[in-house]
Amino acid sequence: MSATGWPVWLVAGAAVALVAGLPYWLPRAVVALRVRIFARVGGEEGVRAPGREVPAAEFKRVYGHPAANGRSRGAALSDLFWYWLSPGPEVHQEHLEPGPRYDDVARTTRQILAGLSRAQWTELVGRCTRRVLGELGARPAHGVHGVRLRDLMMPVWAEVYYEVVFREPCPRPVRDLITGNADDVVNALKCTGLRHMDRRARLTEYLRARLAHDPPPVPLPSSLTAREQAYYLQGTFFNTAVVQMSEAMAHLLLALATHRPVQDRLLTGAEDPDFLDRVINETLRHFPLFGVAHRITSGEIPRDGQGPIPAGSVLLFNYPEYQGSGGDSFDPDRWLEPDTRPSAFIPFGVTANRPCPARGFAVLTMRVAAEEVLRGFRLESSVEHTRSLPSRGPCLLVPRSDAAAGRPARRRTRLAVMRLADRWATVPRSLTQLVLGSYMVWDARRQGLCRNYFAASSGGPAASVTVGR
Numbered sequence: 269m270s271a272t273g274w275p276v277w278l279v280a281g282a283a284v285a286l287v288a289g290l291p292y293w294l295p296r297a298v299v300a301l302r303v304r305i306f307a308r309v310g311g312e313e314g315v316r317a318p319g320r321e322v323p324a325a326e327f328k329r330v331y332g333h334p335a336a337n338g339r340s341r342g343a344a345l346s347d348l349f350w351y352w353l354s355p356g357p358e359v360h361q362e363h364l365e366p367g368p369r370y371d372d373v374a375r376t377t378r379q380i381l382a383g384l385s386r387a388q389w390t391e392l393v394g395r396c397t398r399r400v401l402g403e404l405g406a407r408p409a410h411g412v413h414g415v416r417l418r419d420l421m422m423p424v425w426a427e428v429y430y431e432v433v434f435r436e437p438c439p440r441p442v443r444d445l446i447t448g449n450a451d452d453v454v455n456a457l458k459c460t461g462l463r464h465m466d467r468r469a470r471l472t473e474y475l476r477a478r479l480a481h482d483p484p485p486v487p488l489p490s491s492l493t494a495r496e497q498a499y500y501l502q503g504t505f506f507n508t509a510v511v512q513m514s515e516a517m518a519h520l521l522l523a524l525a526t527h528r529p530v531q532d533r534l535l536t537g538a539e540d541p542d543f544l545d546r547v548i549n550e551t552l553r554h555f556p557l558f559g560v561a562h563r564i565t566s567g568e569i570p571r572d573g574q575g576p577i578p579a580g581s582v583l584l585f586n587y588p589e590y591q592g593s594g595g596d597s598f599d600p601d602r603w604l605e606p607d608t609r610p611s612a613f614i615p616f617g618v619t620a621n622r623p624c625p626a627r628g629f630a631v632l633t634m635r636v637a638a639e640e641v642l643r644g645f646r647l648e649s650s651v652e653h654t655r656s657l658p659s660r661g662p663c664l665l666v667p668r669s670d671a672a673a674g675r676p677a678r679r680r681t682r683l684a685v686m687r688l689a690d691r692w693a694t695v696p697r698s699l700t701q702l703v704l705g706s707y708m709v710w711d712a713r714r715q716g717l718c719r720n721y722f723a724a725s726s727g728g729p730a731a732s733v734t735v736g737r
Contacts, residue, residue: 332620338564351712356499417661459705525647650687
């Protein structure tokens with residue numbers, strides 16, 4: 269008998285079962301604990317949508333209301349997002365308050381993106397994808413490449429957006445600066461790593477030097493200082509655009525890798541030219557790129573059968589929860605007919621409230637990049653596919669023309685090892701996310717980047733502020 273009075277074999281069996289089940293119960297428990305800690309450290313605030321006060325049926329109407337237009341000022345959550353998006357969050361297009369400065373920045377972004385035709389976007393993305401895939405050639409044995417899909421795609425979009433901004437190919441050292449910056453941002457956002465502001469500062473200084481002697485063809489916002497213009501490019505194009513497109517492609521390729529019949533339909537070349545677009549829509553429905561977007565109301569917003577949402581309220585628009593009402597199966601053909609197409613689908617935001625500037629060509633460019641990958645490789649993966657994708661998407665790229673494609677037993681072994689490794693990696697990673705995430709929430713509140721910025725700009729007590737330190 270053990271000291272507790274239970275038989276030793278029963279205690280030992282329970283301990284073994286507890287340890288063996290760690291990958292299944294610990295990550296979920298840690299996520300729940302992180303949510304509670306974030307709420308306590310970050311402060312309880314916000315009207316949740318969808319939720320009791322804003323049901324799913326009113327989600328789009330409230331999101332698109334003219335009074336849901338505040339971006340950062342007045343929300344404690346803004347300190348955290350400014351902390352993650354530093355340097356230069358005060359001029360990040362997503363966080364600028366409404367007014368002439370935002371109009372100037374948004375107009376410049378549209379002009380830069382509109383500088384390429386659909387044919388030019390197609391050529392650019394195809395060329396950059398082929399170049400990055402070509403760099404795999406010297407890598408592993410047996411022709412099968414083990415990759416992390418987000419890491420594979422990030423250099424593609426670094427090259428793409430550099431050329432979009434400067435209208436010339438991206439030098440390899442600059443590509444490394446951009447990917448280093450974007451990777452640091454996304455790791456901090458996912459709480460898998462702390463911020464490294466020195467890595468981000470190297471890109472800032474490169475952009476400042478570049479703008480001083482060789483500015484891009486499209487004039488940058490005249491309302492910004494020289495340093496702020498560098499921050500604008502870094503935040504809008506070399507942070508948000510690179511991160512979001514890399515994440516979107518990682519989700520798309522991993523969805524293909526884990527849904528073999530869907531990938532087979534694409535690889536067989538069946539006469540269905542719109543099928544890949546439907547796969548992209550289904551991927552964005554299951555794995556929306558945005559988590560929770562917060563807005564601060566500048567006036568009252570009426571609600572059906574209830575009192576209005578007061579001015580100054582923080583609205584929390586939960587994209588995954590809103591889009592989650594469309595069912596759990598991964599079925600691209602749901603997009604074939606209007607009556608089966610989900611109505612709760614806003615992959616690029618709502619038109620009335622600053623939708624994603626890339627919404628007009630995001631699906632086009634994702635299609636081009638995916639077609640380039642599928643032209644050369646079959647995708648195989650056995651990992652869990654979650655929206656946050658902290659694993660960065662482990663996957664095997666099997667050359668379609670390679671003799672190794674005829675060695676399924678070897679690949680099945682690799683996939684079994686991949687599944688086991690991915691499952692157990694969630695244990696230390698979830699604990700890391702708990703510790704680092706809690707620290708960054710606390711540190712963001714301590715620094716108060718957003719709070720101090722607006723206090724200084726309005727002549728408040730915080731007369732001096734270092735944004736993004």
